[in-house]
Amino acid sequence: MSNSLLPKNTSNVFTQETLEKVLVALRQPFSIAVLASVGVHGLLWAALPNFLAETEKIPDTKQRVQTVELSPAEQSQLPQFGINPIPQTLTPAKPSKPAQSATKLPDPKLYNDPSLYNFPILEPPPPIVFPLLGLPPGLDFKLPPIKKTPSKPPADQAIKPPKSPEKTEPKKTDADTPKTPVDPTAPARLDKLSPEQLTALRQQGERLGQLRTLYTFNGPDTKEKAGGVFQANATTFIDLAKKITGGNADDSRLKTPERVTGVFPKEACPFVRGFRNASFAAIVKPDGTLAEPPTVLLTTGFKGLDNAAIDDITSSVKNKKFGDGSKFQLIRFDFIFDPKTSCSASDKRA
Numbered sequence: 154m155s156n157s158l159l160p161k162n163t164s165n166v167f168t169q170e171t172l173e174k175v176l177v178a179l180r181q182p183f184s185i186a187v188l189a190s191v192g193v194h195g196l197l198w199a200a201l202p203n204f205l206a207e208t209e210k211i212p213d214t215k216q217r218v219q220t221v222e223l224s225p226a227e228q229s230q231l232p233q234f235g236i237n238p239i240p241q242t243l244t245p246a247k248p249s250k251p252a253q254s255a256t257k258l259p260d261p262k263l264y265n266d267p268s269l270y271n272f273p274i275l276e277p278p279p280p281i282v283f284p285l286l287g288l289p290p291g292l293d294f295k296l297p298p299i300k301k302t303p304s305k306p307p308a309d310q311a312i313k314p315p316k317s318p319e320k321t322e323p324k325k326t327d328a329d330t331p332k333t334p335v336d337p338t339a340p341a342r343l344d345k346l347s348p349e350q351l352t353a354l355r356q357q358g359e360r361l362g363q364l365r366t367l368y369t370f371n372g373p374d375t376k377e378k379a380g381g382v383f384q385a386n387a388t389t390f391i392d393l394a395k396k397i398t399g400g401n402a403d404d405s406r407l408k409t410p411e412r413v414t415g416v417f418p419k420e421a422c423p424f425v426r427g428f429r430n431a432s433f434a435a436i437v438k439p440d441g442t443l444a445e446p447p448t449v450l451l452t453t454g455f456k457g458l459d460n461a462a463i464d465d466i467t468s469s470v471k472n473k474k475f476g477d478g479s480k481f482q483l484i485r486f487d488f489i490f491d492p493k494t495s496c497s498a499s500d501k502r503a
Contacts (some may be wrong), residue, residue, distance in 0.1 A: 364457070368424035374452025383432065383451045390434045390448045394483055397436055397444050402481040407434070410485035413469075417496050418461050422496035429453040429490040435466055437475050437482040443467065444481070453490060462488045 178184055223231075345355070373379040394402060410432070432451040436444040447466045452459055466486055475482045 173184030174386075213377055282321055331403055340398055364424065367460070368421050368455050370454045371456070372452045379451060386448065386450045387434075390450065393445065393448070394481075398481040398483075402436075402483050403476055404483040406475070406482065406484040410487045411469075413462075413465060413488045414491065416461055416465050416488060417490050417492060417495040418457060419495050421455070421457055421461075422492060422500040423492070424460065425455060425492060427457070427492070429458060431459065431462055431488045432488070433462055433466060433486045433488070435470065435484050435486065437470055437484060439476070439478045439480060441470070441474060441478070443470055447486070450485070453488075462486070 179188075191477060220275075358501050394404075430451070431449075431453040433447045434450055435447045438444050447463050449463075453462075475484060
């Protein structure tokens with residue numbers, strides 16, 4: 154009963170499928186190359202011993218050679234081979250000494266120095282690992298396992314009806330999937346911004362670039378360099394004051410400078426950290442106006458802080474009276490920039 158359930162042409166089906174798979178595998182370029190390589194190597198293996206046997210011939214030492222005996226008359230006709238004696242009159246010429254070159258050769262002891270030949274020992278290269286060559290897809294086939302069927306099925310085991318095909322659930326579309334809520338505080342994409350917002354972003358980027366230029370350090374980095382810069386700028390300012398005032402000047406405030414604190418631009422908070430000192434000088438006319446823009450004697454290293462100090466000096470000269478109005482006033486201003494006066498802990502560093 155169990156044998157009647159199996160088809161009669163089972164072995165034929167397996168044989169045909171196996172042959173088809175083998176033929177498909179043999180048509181692959183890899184299989185053709187393997188078979189050709191095996192055939193060529195087999196021919197060489199079979200023919201090479203014959204070639205070697207033909208080339209390596211053992212000489213025949215027992216081969217007979219005919220000999221001819223010459224008479225004394227024939228022997229006298231043969232030429233005499235010998236070495237002619239060298240005449241004693243000829244004497245070997247003395248070898249000429251090679252001309253000494255003008256350049257001196259290096260000392261041969263230098264080549265015997267063992268330290269010149271202490272080359273570093275190079276490590277051996279890592280081993281080359283070739284990838285495993287897999288079989289072509291046509292040769293990688295497996296026969297189905299043979300199931301053992303019981304000779305007699307148990308009586309209590311009934312033949313079950315075939316299972317009905319399972320019902321496939323319909324695929325979910327994008328409309329069925331719940332959408333995540335959009336955060337209103339999240340930044341908008343560039344393609345969703347209005348022209349006014351894009352213009353504001355460009356202006357903000359340009360302003361940030363200007364601030365980086367104003368508050369990038371560019372000054373003396375040591376106390377000695379700062380002292381040299383201050384001395385050179387002070388000498389230049391004195392020469393300029395002599396030309397403008399003609400000697401009618403009061404320089405008492407150069408020795409007792411005006412000390413200024415509390416001036417620190419808010420925009421410098423993300424860029425400047427720590428105290429910064431600077432010194433400036435100004436020439437004030439008898440009428441209370443500036444004869445020349447303030448001169449930088451010692452820079453802070455930040456152009457933005459120097460500009461803030463110059464603006465503060467210009468404003469203080471307009472609002473404050475220096476001297477009695479009879480002479481030019483030479484005034485020195487020393488600034489101390491402290492970030493704590495304007496910056497807070499929430500200011501992020503750029």
